[in-house]
Amino acid sequence: MTVGVVGGGAMGAGIAQVAAAAGHKVILGDVAPETIARAEAGLRNALERDVVKGRLPATQAEAIVARVSFSTLSGDDLSVFAGAGLVVEAIVEDLAVKRKVFSALESTVAADVILATNTSSLSVTAIAAACRDPRRVIGAHFFNPATRLPLVEIVPGYDTSATTVGIVRSLIDSWGKVTVVAKDTPGFIVNRIARPFYGEALRLLEEGVADTATIDWAMRELGGFRMGPFELMDLIGLDVNYAVSQTVFEAFHYDPRYRPSLIQRQLVDAKRLGRKTGKGFYGYGDETSAPEPNRDANLGQVILDRVLAMLVNEAADALFLGVASREDIDLAMTKGVNYPKGLLQWADEIGIRTVLERLDALQSEYGDDRYRPSPLLRRMVRDGRTFYL
Numbered sequence: 001m002t003v004g005v006v007g008g009g010a011m012g013a014g015i016a017q018v019a020a021a022a023g024h025k026v027i028l029g030d031v032a033p034e035t036i037a038r039a040e041a042g043l044r045n046a047l048e049r050d051v052v053k054g055r056l057p058a059t060q061a062e063a064i065v066a067r068v069s070f071s072t073l074s075g076d077d078l079s080v081f082a083g084a085g086l087v088v089e090a091i092v093e094d095l096a097v098k099r100k101v102f103s104a105l106e107s108t109v110a111a112d113v114i115l116a117t118n119t120s121s122l123s124v125t126a127i128a129a130a131c132r133d134p135r136r137v138i139g140a141h142f143f144n145p146a147t148r149l150p151l152v153e154i155v156p157g158y159d160t161s162a163t164t165v166g167i168v169r170s171l172i173d174s175w176g177k178v179t180v181v182a183k184d185t186p187g188f189i190v191n192r193i194a195r196p197f198y199g200e201a202l203r204l205l206e207e208g209v210a211d212t213a214t215i216d217w218a219m220r221e222l223g224g225f226r227m228g229p230f231e232l233m234d235l236i237g238l239d240v241n242y243a244v245s246q247t248v249f250e251a252f253h254y255d256p257r258y259r260p261s262l263i264q265r266q267l268v269d270a271k272r273l274g275r276k277t278g279k280g281f282y283g284y285g286d287e288t289s290a291p292e293p294n295r296d297a298n299l300g301q302v303i304l305d306r307v308l309a310m311l312v313n314e315a316a317d318a319l320f321l322g323v324a325s326r327e328d329i330d331l332a333m334t335k336g337v338n339y340p341k342g343l344l345q346w347a348d349e350i351g352i353r354t355v356l357e358r359l360d361a362l363q364s365e366y367g368d369d370r371y372r373p374s375p376l377l378r379r380m381v382r383d384g385r386t387f388y389l
Contacts, residue, residue, distance in 0.1 A: 001084075001085035001086060002024065002026070002027060002083055002084045003016075003019040003027070003084060003085070003087075003088065004026075004027045004080075004081035004084035004087035004109075005019070005026060005027070005028045005029070005087070005090060006029055006030075006073075006078070006081070006087065006088070006090065006091060006101060007030055007089060007090035007118075008028055008029070008030030008032070008035040008036045008038070008039035008070075009030075009090065010144060010145070011090040011118055011142060011144055011146060012028060012088075012090035012091070012118075013028065013039040013042055014142065014144065015088055015090055015142055015146050016028040016039070016043070016068055017046065017047075017064065017068075017146070017147050018146055018147055018175055018176075018177070019088075019175065020065075020067040020068050021064050021147075022174065022175040022176070023067075024067065025069070026067055026068045027068075027071060027080055027084060028068055028069070028071065029071040029073045029078070029081065030071075030073060031073045031074075031075070032072075033072045036070050036071070036072050040070045043065065044065060046147065047061040047064060047065060048061070076100070076104050078104050079108055081108055081109060082108055082109060084109060084113060085113060085114075086113065086116065086168075086171070087105055087109060087114075087115050088116045088117075089102065089105075089115070089116065089117045090118040093120065093122060093243075093247075095122050095123075095126055098117060098119065098122065098127050099127055100130070102127055102128070102137065103130045103131065106130075106132060106133070106136075111133070112136075113136070114136050114137075114138065114167060114168060115131070115136055115137050115138075116137075116138050116139065116140040116168060117139050118139075118140060118141055118142055119141065120141055120187075120188075120244065121186065121187060121191060121244055121248065121251075122247075123157075123186075123251075124137065124139040124156070124157040124160070124184045125157040125158040125184050127157070128157040128158075128159060134157060134160065135159055135164060136160075136161070137157055137159075137160060138156055138164050138165065138168050139153065139154065139155025139156070139184065139188070140152055140153075140154060140155075140168060140172060141153040141155060141188060143190070143337075149335070149336065150176070150178040150335050151177070151178050151179075151180065151190070151332060151335040151336035152172050152177045152178070152180075153179075153180055153182045153188045153190065153332065153336070154168060154169050154172070154179050154180065154181045154182070155182050155183075155188055156181070156184065158184065165181070178331065178335045180324060180328035180329075180332045181324065181325075181328060182323060182324045182328070182332075183323045185323055186248045186252055187244070187248045187251075189318065189324050189328065189329060189332040189333075190332050190333065190336040191244055191248065192248065192314065192318060192323065193315050193318055193329070193332075193333060193343065194311075194333070194337055195245060195248060195257075195258055196310030196311050196314055197219075197225075197229050197232075197307060197311060198229050198232075198233060198241060198245065198261075198264075199258070199259070199260075200307045201215050201219070201228075201229035201230065201303075201307060202229075202261035202263055203261070204303060204307075205230075205263060206262075206263055209299075209303070210294065210299060211293075212230040212281045212282070212291070213290070213291040213292060213293040213294075214293040214294045214299065214300070214303070215229065215230065215303055216228020216229065216230050216293065217293035217294075217295060217300065218293075218299070218300035218301075218303040218304050219303070219307065221295075221300070222300045222301060222303075223304045223308065223340065224340035225338075225339065226338050226340075229307075230280075230281040231281075233264070233274060233280065233281065234275050234280035234281055234282055234284075235274065235275055236274070237273050237274050237275075237276055238264055238267050238272065238273045238281075239273050241264070242264050242265060245261075245264070246260050256368060256369045256370040257314075257370045257372070259370065267280060267281070305358060306358070306362070308346070308350070309358040309362070310359075311343050312343050312346065312347045312350070312355050313355070313373060313374050313377065314343075315329055315330075315333070315343035315347070316344070316347065316374040316376045317376065319376060319387075320374050320375060320376035326344055326388075329342070329343070330343065344388070345387065345388055347386075348386045348387050348389045352381055352385075352386060352387075353381050356377045356378065356381050359372075359377070360373060
């Protein structure tokens with residue numbers, strides 16, 4: 001099967017490499033010649049590094065490059081993808097633009113070709129509505145970098161057929177990825193459940209409970225997370241992280257649980273976007289020294305308990321609302337964003353009653369609906385149930 005990838009940015013190029021490494025011929029297309037040139041150079045450089053580090057034989061790297069065709073697209077002409085058996089879209093997160101591309105793709109490829117979107121925050125159903133046959137449209141959300149992170153969220157739209165789901169999940173599994181199935185709701189699994197990791201850390205900063213270095217230290221050293229929330233936001237890019245937060249907030253009709261932070265908005269306005277601009281929550285110049293955290297264990301535990309309670313609550317609510325299965329929720333958070341444990345498993349270890357008591361205390365103190373506990377937690381405490389144990 002030939003796989004088409006629309007969009008030559010980091011995600012599109014990564015997906016193209018994954019498909020080519022799995023043995024497919026790949027057509028990677030973008031309207032910008034410079035983007036295609038960067039994608040080709042980036043692919044060659046990445047494979048050369050893998051060869052040098054002994055992760056890949058040189059002959060295999062050459063074969064992967066040979067399977068990828070790099071094409072500059074001309075306006076709305078997508079005829080280069082006419083022979084593809086699957087097309088994955090990985091372009092800008094703009095619904096109108098995506099719908100235009102999907103309409104053009106449907107008119108170009110064969111009637112049985114599946115059209116997948118790599119959207120991370122837009123509705124798959126809304127994208128599929130641009131097609132005459134929405135049964136063939138599905139979300140396949142890879143995580144960046146697609147060549148390294150194993151998770152792919154498979155997201156059926158309202159009219160996506162079960163056949164389409166089965167084919168795409170089986171195919172991407174065969175590429176060596178870990179797939180989970182998510183309902184077509186804002187943020188899917190990972191971007192929805194992960195919001196409190198950033199949002200509650202920002203709230204702690206706003207309140208003056210602790211500074212960025214201390215919050216990051218607590219989440220890393222006491223919680224076991226690979227990076228603290230402020231380090232991670234700087235790495236992702238504050239503009240990107242804020243845009244996802246704003247999108248999820250709006251999609252949930254301004255639910256306080258997903259309210260973005262004014263501090264983050266101010267940093268974005270100031271163009272302090274993190275590592276890519278040299279300044280974010282931290283500085284990244286040659287003469288910049290990392291701030292020292294307050295390593296007070298009691299303070300660190302207060303920070304961890306509060307953020308973790310909010311994360312567990314979000315995971316429980318996702319299960320309650322049928323966003324995904326218990327197993328897929330925990331798998332998504334460990335494989336997609338490298339959490340040290342699945343959040344529902346973690347809830348069992350902490351004690352669901354303890355989590356509920358922390359949330360109730362926060363809601364009572366602040367009078368803010370952002371802390372409202374999921375009904376599922378209340379029911380489980382009432383019935384004496386756990387998620388796994």
